[in-house]
Amino acid sequence: MQLQSKDLLGLEGVTKKEISLILDTAESFREVSERSIKKVPTLRGRTIINFFHEPSTRTRISFEIAAKRLSADGINFSTSGSSFSKGETLVDTVKNLEAMQADVIVMRHGIPGAPHLIARNLDAAVINAGDGAHEHPTQALLDMFTIRRHLGKLDGLTVVIVGDIAFSRVVRSNIYGLTTMGARVIVVGPPTLIPVEISRMGIEVLYNIDEAIPQADIIMILRIQLERQGKVFLPSLREYARLYSLTPERMKIAKKDVLVMHPGPINRGVEIDPRIADGDHSVILEQVSNGVAVRMALLFLLAGRKEFNKSE
Amino acid sequence: MSNVAANRIIMTARDIDRILSRFAYEILERFPDRDNLAVVGIQTGGAHLGRRLVQKLEKLEKRSFSFGILDITLYRDDLALEKDQPIVRKTDISFELNQRDIVLIDDVLYTGRTVRAALDALIDFGRPRRIALAVIVDRGLREFPIRPDFIGKEIQTIPEETVRVRLTEEGEPVDQVVLLKED
Numbered sequence: 001m002q003l004q005s006k007d008l009l010g011l012e013g014v015t016k017k018e019i020s021l022i023l024d025t026a027e028s029f030r031e032v033s034e035r036s037i038k039k040v041p042t043l044r045g046r047t048i049i050n051f052f053h054e055p056s057t058r059t060r061i062s063f064e065i066a067a068k069r070l071s072a073d074g075i076n077f078s079t080s081g082s083s084f085s086k087g088e089t090l091v092d093t094v095k096n097l098e099a100m101q102a103d104v105i106v107m108r109h110g111i112p113g114a115p116h117l118i119a120r121n122l123d124a125a126v127i128n129a130g131d132g133a134h135e136h137p138t139q140a141l142l143d144m145f146t147i148r149r150h151l152g153k154l155d156g157l158t159v160v161i162v163g164d165i166a167f168s169r170v171v172r173s174n175i176y177g178l179t180t181m182g183a184r185v186i187v188v189g190p191p192t193l194i195p196v197e198i199s200r201m202g203i204e205v206l207y208n209i210d211e212a213i214p215q216a217d218i219i220m221i222l223r224i225q226l227e228r229q230g231k232v233f234l235p236s237l238r239e240y241a242r243l244y245s246l247t248p249e250r251m252k253i254a255k256k257d258v259l260v261m262h263p264g265p266i267n268r269g270v271e272i273d274p275r276i277a278d279g280d281h282s283v284i285l286e287q288v289s290n291g292v293a294v295r296m297a298l299l300f301l302l303a304g305r306k307e308f309n310k311s312e
Numbered sequence: 313m314s315n316v317a318a319n320r321i322i323m324t325a326r327d328i329d330r331i332l333s334r335f336a337y338e339i340l341e342r343f344p345d346r347d348n349l350a351v352v353g354i355q356t357g358g359a360h361l362g363r364r365l366v367q368k369l370e371k372l373e374k375r376s377f378s379f380g381i382l383d384i385t386l387y388r389d390d391l392a393l394e395k396d397q398p399i400v401r402k403t404d405i406s407f408e409l410n411q412r413d414i415v416l417i418d419d420v421l422y423t424g425r426t427v428r429a430a431l432d433a434l435i436d437f438g439r440p441r442r443i444a445l446a447v448i449v450d451r452g453l454r455e456f457p458i459r460p461d462f463i464g465k466e467i468q469t470i471p472e473e474t475v476r477v478r479l480t481e482e483g484e485p486v487d488q489v490v491l492l493k494e495d
Contacts, residue, residue, distance in 0.1 A: 002397040028383065028400040037436050040386040070386075297400075300386075305397045 003301050007119045007126040010135035011176040019181060023145050025297035026290070032069055033292055043072035046103045046303045050076045051094070052129070053109040058264055058288060059129050059138070063106050066295035072103075072303065094118045104303045107131075125302040133167045138298065139263050140173035142291040144181065146283055147218055149290070150259055155182035160212045162188045162244060163222030163271055166195050166233075170263045171222060175201050188212045189244065192233045209244050213254050220261045221246050221272045237270055247273040251281070259283055322467060322475075323489035328448060331464035332361065335417075335446050336368040338462055343413045348441070350378035350412050354430050355401045357419030358382075360481040361448060365417060378412075380405035387429035409438030415462075419477035421447040424456035449489055451475050467491070 003018055011019070032040055048067045052060050060076065067074030077097070084093065094105060106127045107115045112134035119126035130136040148154055159178055161171050165187045178185050185203040187194060199205050206212045213219065224240060234240050246260065260272075260281040268274045277284060323331075343349045351369070353362025359381045366379045383401040385391075391398075416430055427445060434443060446462035451469040469475065474492040478484040 001399065025400050028402050031403050032386075035437065040436070041432070042386040042391065300400065301397065304391050305394070 002305060006123075006302070007115075007128075008137055008298060008302065009116050009119055009126065009128045011137045011140055011173045011180070012135070014137075014176070014180065016180050016182075019141070019144070019177060022141055022294065022297055022301065023148060025301060026141075026145050026294040027149075029296040029300070030290070030293040032296065033289070038069050039071060040069065041071045042300060043067070043070040043303055046070075046072040047101055048072045048074045048104040048106065048299060048303065049097050049102045050074065050129075051097070051105055051107045052076070052078050053107070053114070054130070056108055056129070058291065059108065059136075062288070062291040063127075063129065063138075063295050063299075065292050066299055069292070070296055070299055072299065075102075090114060091118060091121050094122060098122050098124050104299060127298060127302065130169050132169065133172075134169055135173045135176075136169040136263075137173045137177075138291070138295055139170045140177040141298070142287055142294040143170075143174055143220065143261060143263070144177055145294050146261065146287050146290050147259065150283065151217065154178065156184075157217040158184045158186065158215050159218045159220060160186045160188060160216035161220045161222065162209055162212070162246065164193045164224055164233075165189050165198060165222075166193045167225055168222050174220065175203055179203065186212050186215065190234065190240070209246075209250065210253065213250055216254060216258055218259045218261060219246060219254065220263075223263065223265060224267055224271050226267060226270075241270050245269070245271055245273060246276050248275050248279075251276060251279075254281075257281075261287060264288070319493065320491045321488050322491050323449070323465065325487035328464070328477075328487050328489070331448060332365050332368055335365055335462050335464075336372055339365075339369065339415055339444075339446070340372065342444070342461075343415075343442075345413060346373060346375065346377075348412045349415070350380065350407060350409075351415045351417060352380040352382050352405065352430075352434065354416065354418040354426060355381060355383040355385075355403075356482065357477050357479065358417045360479050361419060361477075362417045363481075365415075365446070378407040380407065382416075382430055382433055384426055384429040384433055387433045389425060389429070403433070405437055409434065409440050411439070411441050414440045414443045415446055416443055417446040419448050420475050421445070421450045421458075421460055422453060422475075424454045424458035427458045428456050448477055449475050465489075 001021055050060055050063050064074050102124050104125045106129050108129040109131050112132035115126050115128040115131050165171050175185055179202045188206045188209050258281055262284045266277055351362045351366050353359035366377050369377050381404045383403045385398050385400045444461040447460045448464040450460055450463050450466045472494055477489050479487055
């Protein structure tokens, strides 16, 4: 059993079997991070380049730690200070990285489809670490992994996703992944932040958070992307907080053992009340720990095998 | 698939059980420091056998012994050569290895590569005082300088043959060791 593609560009089209393989493998890798010597020799001699075209804390460091714990050589490359400013194209840049024998390129880019463009042009494996408002597959995988660890399954669970559905890449990957795994997804947010035809992805749409919360086994809160709010999607952050923030009052109508998740970074007091973010239902920091295991599993599955596309 | 008519049962459930009982006595004789004795089984066959061995030790000594499970996939030397990727299974060693006497157990000893990987893996967990190797079947044909300390049975084989230890824990109807021949 292995992944069908040389890349992980998104969860759209990834099968249930493949997602299960990634999550099962991550289960085994979790143990490595709990040892006193947190390192295994598995990917010795492999080169993994983190190519980040947008800011990132969690994802970049998580990939970097994952590579190091597998003994791969991880190199970080951000576009500031690179030849990008001299006008080199994206494809030329990554071809140069590949010419230096990179085995995996982990890419974050502001433009949807950028990782797909480079994947078509390279033999190296490409992992999408977030492309614009399109997909962020490793975040969705670690979310599913965290849910599965707590509730033992994904099938049949109801996941309520609250917030900026229009601009979130996390939500799109989660919708693809969760529906493939048999979960029910409800998205909630102000109409300006919910695309008109999103229900065609096989999910339900609600505009009132109080109708959604009682149904939830998992409440996934998304970040309100403050950098986009100069535009006219919300009258004010205060109004958003009043109508959609996950507060202790709202938690009273939730199921007793509901899980509260957030992909980070958190805007405390905007989309989630600090008492909930730090409360008993929150698994937010566990999501971060699990991210390392999931990314180790992916690097192993994509870089640990016999060279994929090359002719012999 | 190829011809499997020449399969031969080389050990029965009773043989396997007797070997494990003998291992228990031999191990207790060799390692008198009961407090520091621990068993580690290599996934997956060795893990089941290790669990059985620990039960025997516990019955004889009327005390508990530490038991761990080791998956060696991450330490294999042939990962980049295999077309089909191996499944990574769980490693679970939740006790301190420093200054312990470790009995490493596996079902079949063949090239020695698995044991090499297991030794590297164990050393990443700590510095055991001693590591001894117990195997149900030693089929020869070593590629590395590795030898077992406790042997169930030695048999002569050729590379075209496969020795399979079938255990009820893995859904087999009965425990047995079979020699599979292929044309």
